[in-house]
Amino acid sequence: MNEVTDALSPIEDGQRAENCFLFGPSGAGKTTVAKAAVRELRKEVLDVPHAYVNCWRDYTRNAVLDRLSRDLVGAAVPRSASTSTLLERVHRNFNGPGVVILDEVDQLRETELLYDLHEFRGLSWIGIANDEVDLLAGLDERVRSRVSVGYRVTFDRYGEDTIAEIVRLRARSGLGPNAVSEEVCETIARLVDGDARMGITTLRAAARKASSKGLSNIPKRLVKDAVEDAQIEVRQKTISKLNTHQRALYEVLQKEGRLIQKELYARYQETHSDPVTLRYLRENHLPKLEHYNLVDVEQHGGKKEYRLAIQSDPVVV
DNA sequence: CGTCCACGGGAATTGATGGACT
DNA sequence: AGTCCATCAATTCCCGTGGACG
Known part of the structure; x- marks a missing residue:
């Protein structure tokens, strides 16, 4: 908590804060600490622009920027605007130092976003992830070299x-x-x-x-x-947060037990009135269900077997 | 080998939006 | 007001690659 507060402290003097990363297992309090640090900061400096983004939900550059344009600079947008529009909108409306919490940053698909954030004058961020190694491996070389991270805080599982x-x-x-x-x-x-x-x-x-x-x-x-x-x-x-596709998949698995990806898709198509492509499912929904720990996946030769997760705790988003 | 399955890159299509021009 | 056109994100389509298996 002290480290994060330190990282943010330049904001009290109107300066840009240091970026920082929080690593550690789930339930260790990373998100809580990040939010609390921002809350504390706001007691000192009223009206610091701030935003919280869960990169699992919003994993594209566009989605994150969209959120920032709402939450950070309060520029309500009708609906999906283009990335460049959003970029410009945030640029125009953001002023002074500010912070963004990027929860589950390791899930960000387009890491150039970190560079975009760097371009916003005075903006800094707190990135949250489970595993430092995974995260850094996923980062683009260009991004890694340009983005500075002042603080790294590692959380341990609570005793x-x-x-x-x-x-x-x-x-x-x-x-x-x-x-x-x-x-x-x-x-x-x-x-x-x-x-x-x-x-x-x-x-x-x-x-x-x-x-x-x-x-x-x-x-x-x-x-x-x-x-x-x-x-x-x-x-x-x-489960209540799943969309219709994810729910359909979940229900198929509930009914059928364990299925190969291909068969799961076939059943899903029968169930859902407006099914998306397998390609798209693979890209979006299936990984999502996995990440939520709602389904388990087992590599079975060249096949991939899906089934409902047995006992592990689902992820709270 | 030939086949089945999963993966994922990249081009193509769709659909919404916002001008520009009439 | 109405039509056309360009743009862009979301989604689909197409397809080569590679592992596993018989």
Whole structure:
């Protein structure tokens, strides 16, 4: 947190901040830290232009710029404008130092975007990714040499004691001092494998369970089920964000079990009233389902077998 | 080998939008 | 106001490459 704050501090003097990268496993708090740092900054400097972009959802240059034109400079656009138009619009309306959070930057397909950002006078960014090596490998040479990164912060998975602490604090402030025993906090911590977000979701699920049974505290025996509930909850949330194509694919797999890509496509075509091409599916929807951890893919000789993911936690977007 | 499947580059088509010109 | 034209992102089409398998 301190490092990110440092990186941003030049903005307080009206200067451009340092770019920085945050690396670490999911649930380690990267996004939370980035957002909090920006929030802090805005207490010091009111009206700093800022934006949050999830590069998984918005993975093209165009999509990111579109978001910036809305969120960073508040220039509402009717709908899909051309990249050059957007570029120009942001250029014109952006002034003074500002920050953009690029969550899941490793998913950005057109990395020239980083260079575009560099061109906006006074704009800096916080890039978030799981793995430093993957990210840098994916970066274009040209971009790598031109874009400077002042700070790199690596996050570790939370230890169990830390998660227990986080859960305890949440429990106290949200549920009262005695609703959750120390033992329950530790149990939750043990089960969520370093993922703080999962810990908190589990706590919420447990609280809901307990209160529906008319209990005033959370007994330990509810915890295990609560973890499952939390996983289901997160998954539901992810599924609800799928578009019709992705959902059709998901449902086909739900019905049919495991399928080769080609067959999956065939079933999908039968299901969906307005199917897209296999080419396009491969490019967009299938990787998306994989990334969300909703489906598992297994290389089976030259074939690729898709099936619903077994137990792993879906990604929250 | 010949075949099947997956991949992904790149050209072509589609569809929306915004002038320019009448 | 109406027609034509250019532009550009999204999507499709076409196809060569390469691994696996019999």
